[in-house]
Amino acid sequence: MEVQSVEFCKAQAHIWNQVFSFTTCASLKCAVQLGIADAIDDHGKPMSLFYLTKALQINPSKAPYIQRLMGILVNSGFFSQDKLSYYSLTPSSRLLLKKEELNLRGAVEIMLDPAELKAWSSLSDWFKDEKCRTTFEMAHGKNFWDFCAEESIHGEIFNRAMSTDSQLISKLLVTEYKFLFEGLTSLVDIGGGTGTIAKAIAKSFPKLKCTVFDLPHVVANLESKENLEFVGGDMFERIPNANAILLKIVLHNWNDEDCMKILKKCKEAILGKEKSGKVIIIDIVMDSKKEDYESLQAQISMDLQMMVLLDAKERREKEWAILFQKSGFSGYKIFSMFDYRSIIEVYP
Numbered sequence: 001m002e003v004q005s006v007e008f009c010k011a012q013a014h015i016w017n018q019v020f021s022f023t024t025c026a027s028l029k030c031a032v033q034l035g036i037a038d039a040i041d042d043h044g045k046p047m048s049l050f051y052l053t054k055a056l057q058i059n060p061s062k063a064p065y066i067q068r069l070m071g072i073l074v075n076s077g078f079f080s081q082d083k084l085s086y087y088s089l090t091p092s093s094r095l096l097l098k099k100e101e102l103n104l105r106g107a108v109e110i111m112l113d114p115a116e117l118k119a120w121s122s123l124s125d126w127f128k129d130e131k132c133r134t135t136f137e138m139a140h141g142k143n144f145w146d147f148c149a150e151e152s153i154h155g156e157i158f159n160r161a162m163s164t165d166s167q168l169i170s171k172l173l174v175t176e177y178k179f180l181f182e183g184l185t186s187l188v189d190i191g192g193g194t195g196t197i198a199k200a201i202a203k204s205f206p207k208l209k210c211t212v213f214d215l216p217h218v219v220a221n222l223e224s225k226e227n228l229e230f231v232g233g234d235m236f237e238r239i240p241n242a243n244a245i246l247l248k249i250v251l252h253n254w255n256d257e258d259c260m261k262i263l264k265k266c267k268e269a270i271l272g273k274e275k276s277g278k279v280i281i282i283d284i285v286m287d288s289k290k291e292d293y294e295s296l297q298a299q300i301s302m303d304l305q306m307m308v309l310l311d312a313k314e315r316r317e318k319e320w321a322i323l324f325q326k327s328g329f330s331g332y333k334i335f336s337m338f339d340y341r342s343i344i345e346v347y348p
Ligand SMILES: C[S@@+](CC[C@H](N)C(=O)[O-])C[C@H]1O[C@@H](n2cnc3c(N)ncnc32)[C@H](O)[C@@H]1O
Pocket: 145, 162, 163, 165, 166, 190, 191, 192, 193, 194, 213, 214, 215, 218, 233, 234, 235, 236, 247, 248, 249, 250, 253
């Protein structure tokens, strides 16, 4: 390639931009931690740099640098800037507001956590290594779930991030997808975290006995009441019997072999109850034909994140179908949700 050719310049800019993509992530994290979106929102109208720096309560000597930070955040679509250079929120920064019940602050916090980023730095070593199952294990000397159990701050950040996502999904589940739960008498949410989804389902269906099943340290201090119960355990050993089993973003944490073990346990658990029932999965169904670039990129990135942290993966419909068949299920039905995830009903 000629050094002065258009192709060379484009290729060079492409590499610089990819190498520097960490600056957008780091600036986004900084914006969340400083509360920039909240300050602009509280202002109630487009905000000048002067008022923004005042509202952020930063060290006065650092005020001139905020303009530089805002530059990258405007360029990456988190804020907009008008002719007077006043800043406003965009749909993306609205999702970062503390006051919004449904925000993605938790996702920013967990995915850009130093412990998780550290795993990525061992990726090439991991490819040559024989012993470690995951890059995360190579970096930390223990697997992701043991790390969450032992480093309680990381575990809390993780559970908080998952819970915010569940708040969003639970609103949809008990309205638009209410039919999934109609007629059920018992439901176990396997890997149900701190119970955000199960609480919403239990409230909407008072006659439905809901159980949240997760690792003992996750449910340790959570109080069972009315038709909602918390049970600690390991899903590879025992899954409580129920009419229906819910698995929300759980199977994408596991490889095919482990997923089959989990699904076989789920089948035993639903058949043990009334010789019928179903498994309800909420997870990504990858679709490479998707025209939406952002959505496809998010799926590919999540797939790699699962590989690095958990030796796990995202799956296409064909891969899901093989898993169900190999685990002894007779059929399934997919309902696409509003984002890149789907609901899959699986029948024994
Ligand atoms: C990605 S999170 C999903 C949490 C929840 N379903 C949600 O959507 O908010 C996966 C969950 O699986 C749980 N988990 C991991 N290993 C488990 C095991 N062996 N038995 C039961 N739960 C487990 C984790 O503690 C975590 O809460």
